[in-house]
Amino acid sequence: MSPLASLLSGLTVVDLTRNLPGPFSTRMLADLGATIIKVEPPEGDPTRPLGAMFKALNHGKTCRQIDFRKQDDLARLRDWLATADVMVDSFRPGVLQALGLDYPTLHALNPRLVMVSITGYGQQGEWAQKAGHDLNFMAMSGVLDQVRSTDGSLTISNVQWGDLAGGSAMATIAVLAGVLEVQREGRGRHLDVSMTHGLFAHLVVPQSTATLLAPILGHRPQAGEDLLNGGLPCYNVYRTADGRHLAVGALEHKFWREACEVFGRPDWVDRHWQRGVMPGSSDCEALKQEVAALVASQTLSWWVAHFAHADACVTPVLTMEEARAHPLFAGRTTVQAWTVVP
Structure with missing residues (x-):
């Protein structure tokens, strides 16, 4: 049992x-x-x-x-x-x-x-x-x-x-x-x-961030403009060379610094929202394009291998079948979200 x-x-x-x-x-x-x-x-x-x-x-x-x-x-x-x-x-x-x-x-x-x-x-x-x-x-x-x-x-x-x-x-x-x-x-x-x-x-984040970003953007955040829906280079989904996607969730600056090390772009470290680069700014939009271009230069498996040991909140976007087969889910039932810690 x-x-x-x-x-x-x-x-x-x-x-x-x-x-x-x-x-x-x-x-x-x-x-x-x-x-x-x-x-x-x-x-x-x-x-x-x-x-x-x-x-x-x-x-x-x-x-x-x-x-x-x-x-x-x-x-x-x-x-x-x-x-x-x-x-x-x-x-x-x-x-x-x-x-x-x-x-x-x-x-x-x-x-x-x-x-x-x-x-x-x-x-x-x-x-x-x-x-x-x-x-x-x-x-x-x-x-x-x-x-x-x-x-x-x-x-x-x-x-x-x-x-x-x-x-x-x-x-x-x-x-x-x-x-x-x-x-x-x-x-x-x-x-x-x-x-x-x-x-x-559950609308906690969009209601809160709308108050924060509306004065900056001049309007309530729309698709791709909010902190967590694609407005930030450090928190986004990028297409890889083989048509797959890489999820970059380096929301905190410490994780973004780690991600930049793996990306080989130390010049990106301070281009972060916690360093004042906010959604809608020209630098923010430019950096999203730069990250997208770099990620698109390699396959998903290449990026997975390079981020395997980085504490950067960067992961592959898995299919349902891939997730089911991933070691992360070994031993879990269909809907079981819990285990008992020994």
């Missing part, structure tokens, strides 16, 4: 969620040792036909079937909830009440039950009943506007940040916070996780 399995051992979670956000959250809880009872409708979770996705999100869970239109089945579900520690759902607001699974009802049945609802836009307000998916939550939160290519055009990430960062991660935090309060206070809570609001909370 994995040493992680003892961390949440004894915690029982009834999972009514489907698709990606909720199942990924409860999958993380399962990795930490929680017992997950996955409740599916007669037609099954929508990811079942996708095979590998369903397995990645739900292996290790106990799957049970409930017809939410039948009172006998709902009664069985309430029996499970009477002894559970947590219930996670992803219904639209109002559905739990219609099913007789609202907080007052379940709290009377099990005062220690923690309920976590994952919604698109929150429990209240004119948007509460609107349907949506990751792309919509990204769009409405302002996050999608930050995901642009250097020419300013929008791009669609193949990592579902609304579902996973705004939904799964926030829901997992809510579950653990709710369980902690039960241990301390002896009563459960109903916590709502709005994926759109969760995403908005």
Whole structure:
């Protein structure tokens, strides 16, 4: 048994969620040792036909079937909830009440039950009943506007940040916070996780840097103009001679100094934002071109070899397959982000 399995051992979670956000959250809880009872409708979770996705999100869970239109089945579900520690759902607001699974009802049945609802836009307000998916939550939160290519055009990430960062991660935090309060206070809570609001909370850097850079640029930073979206030579992605890419993340001056040593360009050391070379300046733009030209003169493998022992925050941009095969990920499961330190 994995040493992680003892961390949440004894915690029982009834999972009514489907698709990606909720199942990924409860999958993380399962990795930490929680017992997950996955409740599916007669037609099954929508990811079942996708095979590998369903397995990645739900292996290790106990799957049970409930017809939410039948009172006998709902009664069985309430029996499970009477002894559970947590219930996670992803219904639209109002559905739990219609099913007789609202907080007052379940709290009377099990005062220690923690309920976590994952919604698109929150429990209240004119948007509460609107349907949506990751792309919509990204769009409405302002996050999608930050995901642009250097020419300013929008791009669609193949990592579902609304579902996973705004939904799964926030829901997992809510579950653990709710369980902690039960241990301390002896009563459960109903916590709502709005994926759109969760995403908005992640706009820490662009909201902060916009205040810093707007007076310098004369406008709010756009694509390729902000500190962390391509405005800096020391924090950028550069194309190599073989069409691959090198990620230069030497944000601090000490790392940039190390990178310049490997680049063989000591004259670049003080051309850094911490030495006053800010995004939008002529020197900043010129240096980006100079770095791009140098990186483009060699293949990715050449740069990887030369940066192998440098403490410079410079890495290759790996494909998903390359990442999976990299020694960095040896011994890790599909979604496991943790290990126990000996």
